Amino acid sequence: MLAAKRSVLALVFASIGIALSAQAKPFGTPEKGVTKQSSSPNTENTTTSEKDKDTGAGVTVIVNQEKSPGNKPNESETDENIQIQRKLANFTAWLVVVGFIQAAILFFTVRAIIHQASVSKNTERAWMIGSPNMPKLDIPESAVHLLYVCNLKNTGRTPARILQVGLAFRQAKSIADIPQTPSYGSDEISSVNRILLVPQDSFVNQTISPVTNAGYIAVKNRERVLYAYGFVKYLDVFGKSHETCFCHCYYVPGTYELQIEGFRLCAEAPSAYNTAT
16 A cells, blocks of 8 residues: 555656656757847847747737847948949059050150160261262363263271162253153173272272263353262171162353362252162
8 A cells, every 4th residue: 555655656746747847848948048049139039939928828028129230330341342442443543554654654765775776876887978089071172981980988987898889971951851760771880799898998980971072062061961870789787788879960160150160969960869778
């Protein structure tokens, strides 16, 4: 009988323990009470509402759902990012402007260097000129061949290598009747085997032309023009080819002109007769 009472008491206490543990389970769950409480005020209010709903029936719970204050820091961060992006865009634009300025400076610097190098080459290179080497003409007694002599001189600062020369002797009614383009016969052009001509040195080229007494008198009376023209092709020390063309005419001064009779540069001839490259 005593054993039966003890068994009944044990079953009663066990039932009470099971009931208490069942009622205490919602309060001891960490996912609903502790962990979600730290997330946000909205979650805390929701969890409290659910707990009150489980613990008591018919109890009205008012949940205060306020707007999360966490949006304000996000908005300020967005504005700050926009300002940073604007500053980066402005900085990039200034970098582009500076890049264009540097490119322009580099372009003009390179151009100036190239121009200076070209000027230096033109200063140091060889320059060939043709000058008449003729005394005053005498009246011939009959039909003869008139000799014309020309000096070809290197007036530059470096040697020249002569490639080809040409020289012709002609007559015309006036300077205006000189052909626009110079022409040469096969016997008026010669090669000189690339001879080397040092600065301030020269060599002579010559040609002949038939002239009569009547023709000479016409020249002396300024009724006809006696002129000679030629060219010289050469290489400079930089390996670049050049050509100098020249034209000389026999000048007879007027009665009251204080000029010297003889051959001189014919500046009035067409431009093709007086060129240099």
